[in-house]
Amino acid sequence: MMPKLMFLSFYFICSLNTLILAQPDFFSKYCDPDFNYTTNSSFQINLNRALARLPASNSGYGFLSSSSGQNPDTANTIALCRGDTDLVSCLTCVNNSIVKLREICPNQRVSSGYYDNCLLSYSNDIILGKNNINDFVEEYMDINATNVAGLLEDVLKLLGNVTTQAASGGQLKYASGTMGRANGTAIYGLAQCTPDLTNEQCRDCLRDAVARLDGCCRIKMGVRILSPKCNIRYEDHLFYDDVNVNISPPSQAQSPFVIPARSNTSVTRIVTSIVMTTAAFVMIVVSICIFIMLRRRKLLEESIESKIVDTSTVEFSEYDLGTVRRATDDFSEENKIGHGGFGPVYKGELQDGRLVAVKRLSRDSGQGEPQFKNEVMLVAKLHHRNLVGLLGFCLEECERVLIYEYMPNSSLDKILFDPDKRSLLDWDTRFNIIEGVARGLLYLHEDSRVRIIHRDLKASNILLDAKMNAKITDFGMARLFNPDETQGNTRRVVGTYGYMAPEYIMHGQFSVKLDVFSFGVVLLELITGQQNQSFQNQDNVYFLSYAWKNWRDGTLSNIIDPILLKGSSSLNDIIRSIHIALLCVQKNVTDRPTISAVVLMLNSFSLTLQVPSEPAFFIPYSGDHVGALEDTSKGSGSQDNSVNTASFSDMTPR
Structure with a gap:
């Protein structure tokens, strides 16, 4: 066994050296001398990371893209294969391009390399969606055409046809064609753009390329005009395959290389098979080694990148761990500002002076990693003034970190349930918070690109900015919801006791009315200044039951925060808000209003409100979060999590 392993190792090393040393030369390249980077700089680290991910990022049509880091050291990379390439x-x-371009442009931030059937480009500037690339490369044969009469006109006519087809050719943005000439010969041409360009951007880029023919190559036969975003070419011979091959990304269950089958009837095929097998073997072995080392990280990144497909217009970055450690003073206790089921939260300051909140996944958190993926995938798509903005994330070593905008007034519960700080919240401030939370939920339920149910709305998940504006946070338990669905079912009930609707806890039924119920609880907490989980009165009546009983009996002064009663001229508004809250926490899900109706009620005081039925009643529970219903034997890995064993009974207020 050992001799075989030694031979295999020797064969792998020799094959790898051969592969590295045998990179063919580019027929053209571009290395911008004005933008350099130093060895071991942040840009080089980001570039290495982006290039390592690039081969696995094929999104179809032979187009690959990857990026890493944050400005000014962001590394953006793209690769494009010719449309007829398998x-x-x-x-x-x-x-081959990755190895060769790093060799010939060793310290340039902006570089491009061109092979016959692919190109590679990287830059510290944004590449995707832009066509303002001025580094065109002109390549042509030194020998002039034998019959130049009308050549340029024929070329322009041919390229005009293929550029029009490429610019309107859907995702591939590639076209090739041929044209017969008056002297009995023919010319062959192609045009191609990167698929990230719009049809108009592609057309403009190709027209710029064609316009260069008149200045450089009007009598040349065999010309290429190249840029990282588009290219054209014409020759006097057929240089492309007549049948285009649709290049699709490899299945995750298969190797990204398809090894040609051996043939005993052709020496050429045998040699080709050996070469391809060797190359594939080397790449597979290298991929396996990397996979073993970074398995968890790679799976997490692939999941995130597959979901975040429309954040190109948002400032959303991957931060390196060194930057995060410097910002938080290496996650020091002095910078710790909170702790939840996800893990600790730290205050941090980036190099540009921005204050951020850094959520760090606890390594012993059993639920942390799914929550991390869920939060990144969802929050990156959400942009609203009443939702906390996600600035980026960090995936390095064993760390899982989310970077949010910093909220100087912390979470609502830190002020509302503090006897000394509660006085900061007068009625106008509290009503502004109520409206902000309602608008945030309205965006999640009806106005965002994806319909989302938060499932864990509570005072500690509502943050306050410097002006006491409310921003909803913590989407680790959020759930995507199909727009045409009215409700869904789950066997895994997650959330916080006291804020969850009864149909969700008992039967796993969830809908937008689940968040409406939670909103009603938070609204009552804002008015009473009492936390529903710790509320107790002399009769041991549950928080919602006590509020409904006093509303029914006309004794609401018993539950209103005394701070709001001191000289308040808004008593009618407060009473109306209690009425709205009780409508939100009704036991029957169909009786509860939608959040859009709640927003209308809050802003239209002339609107007549229905009489609320009794709310859902709960037996108090000392735990916080709810775990999986189907698994009552396994702990959740967090003290805040517990198995849902609560029972329910119908009760009538005394």
Whole structure:
């Protein structure tokens, strides 16, 4: 066994050295001398990371893209294979390009390399969605055409046809064609853009490329005008395949290389098979080694990147761990500002002076990693003034970190339930918070690109900015909801006791009315100044039951925070808000209003409100979060989590 392993190791090393040393030369390249980076700089680290991810990022149509880091050291990379190139040749060409371009442009931030059937480009500037690339490269044969009469006109006509087809050709943005000439010869041409460009951007880029022919190559036969975002080419011979090959990303269950089958009837095929097998073997072994080392991180990144497909217009970055450690003074206790089921939260300051809140996944948190993926995938798509903005994340070593905008007034519960700080919240401030939370939920339920149920709305998940504006946070338990659905079911009930609707806890039924129920509880907490989980009166009546009983009996002064009663001229508004809250926490889900109706009630005082029925009643429970219903034998890994064993009974207020 040992001799075989030694031979295999020797064969792998020799094959790897051969592969690295045998990179063919680019037929053209561009290394910008004005933008350099130093060895071991942040940009080089980000570039290495982005290039390492690039071969696995094929999104289809032979287009690959990857980025890493944050400005000013962001590294953005793209690769584009010619439209008639098969998958094996495409990936081989891209891997060759990565090695070769780093060799010939060792310290340039902006570089491009061109092979016959693929190109590679990287830059510290944004590449995706932009066509203002001025580094066109002109390549042509030194020998002039034998019959130049009308050549430029024929070329312009041919390229005009293929550029029009490429610009309107859907996702591929590639076209090729041929044109017969008057002298009996023919010319062949192609045009291609990167698929991230719009049709108009592609057309403009190709027109700029064609316009360069008149200045450089009007009598040349065999010309290429190249840029990282588009290219054109014409020759006097057929240089492309007549049948385009649709390049699709490899299945995750298969190797990204398809090894040609051996043939005993052709020496050429045998040699080709050996070469391809060797290359594939090397790449597979290297991939396996990387996979073993970074398995958890790679799976997490792939999951995040597959979901966040429309955040190109948002400032959303991956931060390196060194930056996060410097910002938080290496996660010092002095900078710790909170702790939840996800893990600790730290105050941090970035190099540009921005204050941020850094959520760090606890390594012993059993539920932390799914919550982390869920939060990144959802919050990156959400942009509203009443939702906390996600600035980026960090995935390095064993760390899982989310970076949020910093809220100087912390969470609502830290002020509302503090006897000394509660006085800061007068009625106008509290009503502004109520409206902000309602508008945030309205965006999640009806106005965002994806319909979302938060499932864990509570005072500690409502943050306050410098002007006491409310911002909803913590989407680790949020759930995507199909727009045409009215309700869904789950066997895994998650959330916080006291804020969850009864149909959700008992039957796993969830809908937008679940968040409405939680909103009603928070609204009552804001008015009473009491936390529903710790509320007790002399009759041991539950918080919601006590509020409803006093509303029914006309004794609401018993539950209103005394601070709000001191010289308040808004008593009618307060009583109306209690009425709205009781409508939200009704036991029957169909009786509860939608959040859009709640927003209307809060802003239209002339609107007549229905009489609320009795709320849902709960037996008090000392735990906080709810775990999985189907698993009562396993702990959740967090003291805040517990198995849902609560029981329910119908009760009538005394």
